Amino acid sequence: MNTNSFSPIHVVGGGLAGSEAAWQIASAGIPVILHEMRGVRGTDAHKTDGLAELVCSNSFRSDDATSNAVGVIHAEMRLAGSLIMASADRNQVPAGGALAVDRDGFSEAVTEAIEKHPLITIVREEIQGLPPREWDLAIIATGPLTSPALAAAIQSETGEDQLAFFDAIAPIVHRDSIDMDICWYQSRYDKIGPGGTGKDYINCPMDEAQYNAFVDALIAADTVGFKEWEGTPYFDGCLPIEVMAERGRETLRHGPMKPMGLTNAHNPTVKPYAVVQLRQDNALGTLYNMVGFQTKLKYGAQVDVFRLIPGLQNAEFARLGGLHRNTYIHSPVLLDRTLTLKSRPGLRFAGQITGCEGYVESAAIGLLAGRFAAAERKGEPLVAPPVTTAFGSLLGHITGGHLVSEDEPGRRSFQPMNINFGLFPELEPGSIVRPEGVKRFRGKDKTAVKRQLLSARALRDCTSWLGRE
Numbered sequence: 001m002n003t004n005s006f007s008p009i010h011v012v013g014g015g016l017a018g019s020e021a022a023w024q025i026a027s028a029g030i031p032v033i034l035h036e037m038r039g040v041r042g043t044d045a046h047k048t049d050g051l052a053e054l055v056c057s058n059s060f061r062s063d064d065a066t067s068n069a070v071g072v073i074h075a076e077m078r079l080a081g082s083l084i085m086a087s088a089d090r091n092q093v094p095a096g097g098a099l100a101v102d103r104d105g106f107s108e109a110v111t112e113a114i115e116k117h118p119l120i121t122i123v124r125e126e127i128q129g130l131p132p133r134e135w136d137l138a139i140i141a142t143g144p145l146t147s148p149a150l151a152a153a154i155q156s157e158t159g160e161d162q163l164a165f166f167d168a169i170a171p172i173v174h175r176d177s178i179d180m181d182i183c184w185y186q187s188r189y190d191k192i193g194p195g196g197t198g199k200d201y202i203n204c205p206m207d208e209a210q211y212n213a214f215v216d217a218l219i220a221a222d223t224v225g226f227k228e229w230e231g232t233p234y235f236d237g238c239l240p241i242e243v244m245a246e247r248g249r250e251t252l253r254h255g256p257m258k259p260m261g262l263t264n265a266h267n268p269t270v271k272p273y274a275v276v277q278l279r280q281d282n283a284l285g286t287l288y289n290m291v292g293f294q295t296k297l298k299y300g301a302q303v304d305v306f307r308l309i310p311g312l313q314n315a316e317f318a319r320l321g322g323l324h325r326n327t328y329i330h331s332p333v334l335l336d337r338t339l340t341l342k343s344r345p346g347l348r349f350a351g352q353i354t355g356c357e358g359y360v361e362s363a364a365i366g367l368l369a370g371r372f373a374a375a376e377r378k379g380e381p382l383v384a385p386p387v388t389t390a391f392g393s394l395l396g397h398i399t400g401g402h403l404v405s406e407d408e409p410g411r412r413s414f415q416p417m418n419i420n421f422g423l424f425p426e427l428e429p430g431s432i433v434r435p436e437g438v439k440r441f442r443g444k445d446k447t448a449v450k451r452q453l454l455s456a457r458a459l460r461d462c463t464s465w466l467g468r469e
């Protein structure tokens with residue numbers, strides 16, 4: 001029997017995010033009621049009733065905390081006592097530098113830990129509306145396949161255009177990997193627009209031969225099919241780039257790759273035959289998205305084909321493109337820095353439904369939502385993780401770091417994001433020092449040192465945040 005003096009916090013959804021949130025709340029000594037519908041109602045992707053089921057791959061990606069952003073967020077989660085990471089570590093299978101798990105063992109470990117925790121009660125039921133007001137503190141962590149009744153309730157609270165049912169992801173490139181000896185900054189017709197400068201896009205020029213070779217490569221590349229239950233969510237404003245290419249050789253040149261209103265700063269007298277435009281994606285200015293390049297190409301094919309674009313021959317991708325069934329809210333507008341719905345104090349969102357992407361990221365946002373809710377219940381200050389940490393970078397992106405562009409307003413320009421170093425603030429000037437004896441220190445060598453420094457800074461700042469939270 002619970003003799004605890006705190007009233008419970010309700011968590012809806014026992015996936016990666018909800019399980020982690022429940023664990024963090026209970027670890028803070030506060031009772032939790034975890035509502036999970038599987039057992040009474042399934043989803044199109046889950047196959048079991050286990051908590052934290054991995055619906056597809058069994059990989060948590062790189063475990064390198066010295067120079068990989070995913071590895072860094074793993075390490076931060078371990079520091080914060082993550083159940084998801086502890087269960088993954090205990091069920092690891094060999095996968096080189098990646099952390100891969102035995103999916104059944106992993107889900108069973110999470111389920112057992114939650115079931116045995118004296119402060120957590122699991123209720124197998126579908127929550128069909130917004131949490132009632134009497135659950136004063138609640139977290140919705142119902143994921144990309146949130147049940148239709150709850151999705152409709154969220155939509156009626158937030159507004160119809162604030163909840164998306166599919167993502168339409170264009171690749172995002174690290175700005176410092178774009179070759180500016182080939183590309184140039186310019187907005188079409190030098191339009192300044194609201195909040196612009198006339199130089200808001202990075203432009204990659206193509207001549208006729210390069211364009212034709214690019215279209216051929218796009219059409220020939222391998223794509224990922226839709227799952228039967230996803231349907232085919234194409235609508236004309238949002239076609240995958242390869243589908244547009246198949247509609248006719250000139251389609252792209254009259255669509256997202258049109259060269260009108262652009263003059264190549266490196267070669268002003270020669271009109272480009274086609275132009276790929278990239279637009280600033282985050283407030284830090286470190287990431288640029290490829291405008292209109294949503295795609296179903298396989299990841300490997302995307303890298304090969306998009307590196308054919310002049311200026312992107314060495315492009316490093318922070319995120320590759322995709323189109324999936326995916327329920328997510330327009331978090332930068334709807335949520336505050338502690339993941340609370342601005343229109344409903346006490347109600348938080350966590351996991352993939354907030355617009356992060358991936359098992360690890362979903363669990364990390366669940367971890368933060370759980371800690372924020374627990375602090376609120378205890379009347380303690382809610383201290384967000386520093387922006388220099390992987391936690392803080394991801395949280396910052398979801399709750400405000402993303403730029404909403406004026407010419408593509410609304411939820412469509414906010415698309416799900418994995419953790420990556422492009423979300424981290426730059427190092428202090430002068431931090432990257434050339435190692436002794438090294439003459440040429442740039443390109444990949446310099447990037448490697450930068451990543452090590454960003455990783456070390458994140459872990460140091462996370463440790464101190466956890467100490468003073």
Ligand SMILES: Cc1cc2nc3c(=O)[nH]c(=O)nc-3n(C[C@H](O)[C@H](O)[C@H](O)COP(=O)(O)OP(=O)(O)OC[C@H]3O[C@@H](n4cnc5c(N)ncnc54)[C@H](O)[C@@H]3O)c2cc1C
Pocket residue numbers: 012013014015016017018035036037038042043045046052053054055056057058125126127128141142143144145146147150325350351352353357358359360362363
């Ligand atoms: C088909 C598919 C494949 C994916 N593959 C990968 C991959 O390979 N690698 C990767 O990193 N990420 C992948 N993702 C993305 C994402 O990381 C996972 O979906 C991840 O599980 C998200 O975690 P979550 O906790 O937000 O949601 P989930 O893990 O889906 O958890 C949400 C939970 O809420 C429950 N629920 C939903 N509605 C209700 C309701 N109304 N009442 C009560 N309970 C409810 C669901 O049953 C579920 O258990 C994939 C997503 C999909 C849809």
